[in-house]
Amino acid sequence: MRSALRRIIAVTHKEFIHIRRDPRMLASVLVMPVIQLLLFSYAISFDVTDVPTVILDQDRTTASREYLASFEHSDFFRVVDHIESDVEADRAFDTSSAKVAVIIRPGFADSIAEGNKADVAVLIDGSEPNSAQLGRAYAVALSSTEDRQILVSWAESQGLDVTSMGSLSPQIRTWYNPDRRSADFLIPGLMVVIIMIVTIQQTAVSLVKERDQGTFEQLTVSPIRRAELMVGKVLPWLILAFIETAVIVAVGVLFFGVPLRGSVLALALGSVLFVFSSLAIGLLISARSSSVEVANMAGLLISFLPGFMLSGFAFALESIPPALQFISYLFPGRYMVVIARSVFLKGADVATVLPQLAALLVYAVVSLTLASLAYSRRL
Amino acid sequence: MTSMLTRQSHHNDRVGGDGSLAIETRSLVHSFGELNAVDGVSLSVPRGSLFGLLGPDGAGKSTLIRMLATVLAPSDGDAFVFGHSITHGQNAIKPRIGYMSQAFSLYPDLTVRENLDFFAELRGTPRKEMDTRAQRFLEFSGLTEFASRQAQHLSGGMKQKLALAVTLMHEPDLLLLDEPTTGVDPVARREFWRIIAGLHREGITVLVATPYMDEAERCTEVAFLDNGKILLHDTPLDLKQRVCEQTGTKRVSMEEAFAQVISEARSGEARA
Numbered sequence: 001m002r003s004a005l006r007r008i009i010a011v012t013h014k015e016f017i018h019i020r021r022d023p024r025m026l027a028s029v030l031v032m033p034v035i036q037l038l039l040f041s042y043a044i045s046f047d048v049t050d051v052p053t054v055i056l057d058q059d060r061t062t063a064s065r066e067y068l069a070s071f072e073h074s075d076f077f078r079v080v081d082h083i084e085s086d087v088e089a090d091r092a093f094d095t096s097s098a099k100v101a102v103i104i105r106p107g108f109a110d111s112i113a114e115g116n117k118a119d120v121a122v123l124i125d126g127s128e129p130n131s132a133q134l135g136r137a138y139a140v141a142l143s144s145t146e147d148r149q150i151l152v153s154w155a156e157s158q159g160l161d162v163t164s165m166g167s168l169s170p171q172i173r174t175w176y177n178p179d180r181r182s183a184d185f186l187i188p189g190l191m192v193v194i195i196m197i198v199t200i201q202q203t204a205v206s207l208v209k210e211r212d213q214g215t216f217e218q219l220t221v222s223p224i225r226r227a228e229l230m231v232g233k234v235l236p237w238l239i240l241a242f243i244e245t246a247v248i249v250a251v252g253v254l255f256f257g258v259p260l261r262g263s264v265l266a267l268a269l270g271s272v273l274f275v276f277s278s279l280a281i282g283l284l285i286s287a288r289s290s291s292v293e294v295a296n297m298a299g300l301l302i303s304f305l306p307g308f309m310l311s312g313f314a315f316a317l318e319s320i321p322p323a324l325q326f327i328s329y330l331f332p333g334r335y336m337v338v339i340a341r342s343v344f345l346k347g348a349d350v351a352t353v354l355p356q357l358a359a360l361l362v363y364a365v366v367s368l369t370l371a372s373l374a375y376s377r378r379l
Numbered sequence: 380m381t382s383m384l385t386r387q388s389h390h391n392d393r394v395g396g397d398g399s400l401a402i403e404t405r406s407l408v409h410s411f412g413e414l415n416a417v418d419g420v421s422l423s424v425p426r427g428s429l430f431g432l433l434g435p436d437g438a439g440k441s442t443l444i445r446m447l448a449t450v451l452a453p454s455d456g457d458a459f460v461f462g463h464s465i466t467h468g469q470n471a472i473k474p475r476i477g478y479m480s481q482a483f484s485l486y487p488d489l490t491v492r493e494n495l496d497f498f499a500e501l502r503g504t505p506r507k508e509m510d511t512r513a514q515r516f517l518e519f520s521g522l523t524e525f526a527s528r529q530a531q532h533l534s535g536g537m538k539q540k541l542a543l544a545v546t547l548m549h550e551p552d553l554l555l556l557d558e559p560t561t562g563v564d565p566v567a568r569r570e571f572w573r574i575i576a577g578l579h580r581e582g583i584t585v586l587v588a589t590p591y592m593d594e595a596e597r598c599t600e601v602a603f604l605d606n607g608k609i610l611l612h613d614t615p616l617d618l619k620q621r622v623c624e625q626t627g628t629k630r631v632s633m634e635e636a637f638a639q640v641i642s643e644a645r646s647g648e649a650r651a
Contacts, residue, residue, distance in 0.1 A: 003503050010500035014489065021488040021529075214484035218545070220450050221478045222501040223470070 007224045011232025015206070019236060025202065029240060033194045037187070037251065050318040053077040053100040054092045056084070061109035067120070071102055078318070089123060094352055096338055099125040099318075184259065187252035188340035189313035191245060195271070196278050196307040196333055199241050203282025204299030206233045207375070208292050230375050234279050241275040252344075261347035266357070269350065270339035273360035277332035278303075280367035287374035306331040313337050332367075335359045401426045401461060401553050401584040402447060408455035409442050416442040418607030419456065424586055424600070429579040431598030432588040433637070439607040440588040441481055444557045447586070448478035460553065474502070477546030481557040483538050487531035491522055491541055494530055495548055502549035509548075516544040520574060536567025543574065554578065556587040560594065572597055592634040603641060610644040 019025055053071060057064050071077045080098055083089060092098035103121040111119070210216040219229065249267070252258040260267075281302060289295035308314055310324060311333030317325055328334045335356040342348035342356075350357065402424035409417040417439045424430045434440050445451040447458060449469040457464055463471040485494045495513050504512065517523045520540035525533065530541060539559050546554060556575070560568045576597065579585050587598070595601045595615055602612040611618070615633060622636040623629065631639075 006503070007501050010497055014486070014493075014497050017489055017493060018486070213486065214480055214482040215486055216484075217445070217448075217450050217478070217480050218484050218498060219501070221448050221473055221476065222498065223473055223503065224501050 003223075004225070004228055007222075007228050008232040008235070011224070011229060012235040015233055015236040019240075028201070029198055029244070033198070033244060033248065036194055037190060037248065050078040051100050051316075052080045052098045052318060053102060054081045054083050054089055054098040055079055056086070056089060056101065056103040057082070058106045059104045059108035063109035063112055064104045067108070068102065068104065077102075093123075093125050094342075094346065094348070095355075096125075096342065184256075184345060185341065187248070187256055187258045188344040189311070189337050191248040191252070192274065192311060192333055192336045192340055193307055193313050194248060195241050195245055195275060196311070197303040198244065199237050199275060199278040200282040200285070200303040200307070201296070201299040202237055203234060203279050204285040204289070204295045205292055207283070207286035208289050208295040212292050226375050227372060230283060230372060234283065237279060237282075238275060241278075242271070245271050245275075258344060260344055262343035262352075263349040264343075266339065266348060266350040266353050267343045269357055270336055270343075270353065270360060273357065273364045274332050274336040274339075276364040277360060277367050280364065280371040281332075283371035284367070284374055287371065302331075307333050310334065311337045332360055332363050335363070399426060400424060400459070401428070402430075402458065402586065404443075404447075404456070404458035406456035407443070407446065407453055407458050409439075409446055409451060410454045415454075415607050417446065417453075420604070420607070420609055422602060422609055422612065424584065426584050427579075427582060428584055428599045429575070429597070430584070430586045431595045431601040432586060432604060433590070433592065433595055433601055434588075434604035435590060438604045440604055441557050442607075443604065444478075444555050444586070444588055445480075448476060448555050449473060450478070450480075474549065475552045476555055477549070477551035477553070478555045479539075479542050479546050479557060479559055481561070483530075483542060485530050485538070485542055485545060488529055490527050490529050491517070491533070492526040494541060495545055498545045499548035504549050512548055512550075516547050519577070520544045521570070534567075536563045536570065539563055539567070539571060540574070543571070547578070551583070553584045554586070556585065558588050558590065560589060560591065592637045595637070596633045603637065603644075605641065605645070611640055 019029070055068050055071065057068055068079075072079045077100060081088075081092065083092070083101075086103070089098070089101040089103070092101065101121075101123040103123065105119060105121070108120070210219065249260070253260050282299065285295055285298045285302065289298055306327065310317070310320070310328035310331060312328070313333070317328055317334060320328070339348075339353045339356045339360075342353050346352070400423050402422070404420050404422045407417055407420045407422075408415060420439075420443060432440050432443070442451065446453050446465060447460060449460075449465050449472055453466065457466055459465070460468075460472045461475055463469075465472065486497070489497065492513065495516070496509065499509055499512070514523070517526055520543060522537060522541060522544065525537065530538065533541060543556070543559065554575075559575075560571055563571065572594065575585055575587065579599075587594075589595075598615060600612070600614055601618065603610045613621075618640065619631055619633065619636045622631050622639045626639065
């Protein structure tokens, strides 16, 4: 046991020397995250469809039902639930089962009939900026005078008498991220993407490099076990990934002023599981690649594409094709993005993000098992 | 290195093979697809010998050595290293051998001393002996003043000496050296052989593969491998004597002796 520990420490120590002596690796670990932070802190807006929406109809009239039906038929909104109270809207946001809540108060139909302004409350989950932006734009279009045509034609298609209807005035409140500052939603997501890219790419080449250098045979004639080699090689990246996570959080909070409203424990738990999952992906690539080039490419592809595109960081996952949505479940990024955003912006605690934490736990266990199997077979 | 000799006596937990032999292979085969790189080799290497494994490129020398180092599994047959089978006794073999592969197989970005220390740690070298051993092996391989130089900045000869020093840190009883002098300049080659001879005198069994016929002269026994088969196994002296008698010449060089015997053996094989 003690000699096993000694071998693991020897490997870890050696890996740290490699990192220290390789300027390119150092740059990709230290400089790249900073560049990405700066780069992506300039937000870009993306189109969104199928935003999960809950509906609360307290008026319960033909007019209110017809108004709400337009949400049900729209491509932009996907009505997932009809709820009974404001509290349920809150809960839907907390569990991320909805991004938008449309609420019609009692007296909606009466106001229209009297030709007065009818109030509709549209609540938007601001921690998902794309959905928030769209929901906002859509709802604003209903009320703005310039877009009156939209309102009119839409109202006509519902068979309402526009002239006698008065006008709808949606009142929009963006929850959780009231200023809708880009840094606030980008940095929690970016943290996930950076950690994924760094850990996957670096561990992906680690084993292949030993084989390439011929040092691998020397390891084989030594008494080191596969598992010990794997742990020793992963340990430095585990440590670096945690340091990096802490640095990004600190920079986000102190420099960009991102609020950290929720439980740090939930964030830390998620990060640990997420880093383990990413490392396992890297190890799997390493065990399956025939050369350093292949490992590099595979690492790049897997960390950038699913990590970047399918994590919910850049594109809201509701707006991508179902096949891609399915693929997104196969990578740990999407769970961690939800955790990070919920903790940062919604003030979530461990209980709130429990489903995502559980998913990551399962992911980490399964992927690490697969990686150690692949590792021991390949050596 | 008396400690090494006493250590040997504790290792009499033989599971097969002849105890006086460091290596014994029995109809050892390794095939890469259709090709038998090692084709039924039965060979005995006595303890304490300096055994030269000669043969042209592609004869199967590396494949044979890699199997003995337990890096490569045989396709058929078996071999015993200090009585332990290479197919199921690897863990008993590994601590007692030092293996130097043909390609430079150390970390180029680690310094001389870091390479030594890393492999010594992996091999479980006693902590309190690490420094003395490292100093001793650096000293005798002439690398002391380069201890803090990165391996990639060493000359070819120095690299080979470092690789040798690395295999010695856990004080093995058997050294398996795969073409250690290939691509090394003549001066460094002579230097390297001086070191090998020194290790041999200390009681370490050495199996060295080489394509250079003249190096056979320095060995206590030689075997010639061709197309995966052993064509001859003899002592250099007996080999030369045999050729002298056959050809009626008084003196014959090692290279001439080999040329003669090999062409005979090859034509004999062609006829059969």
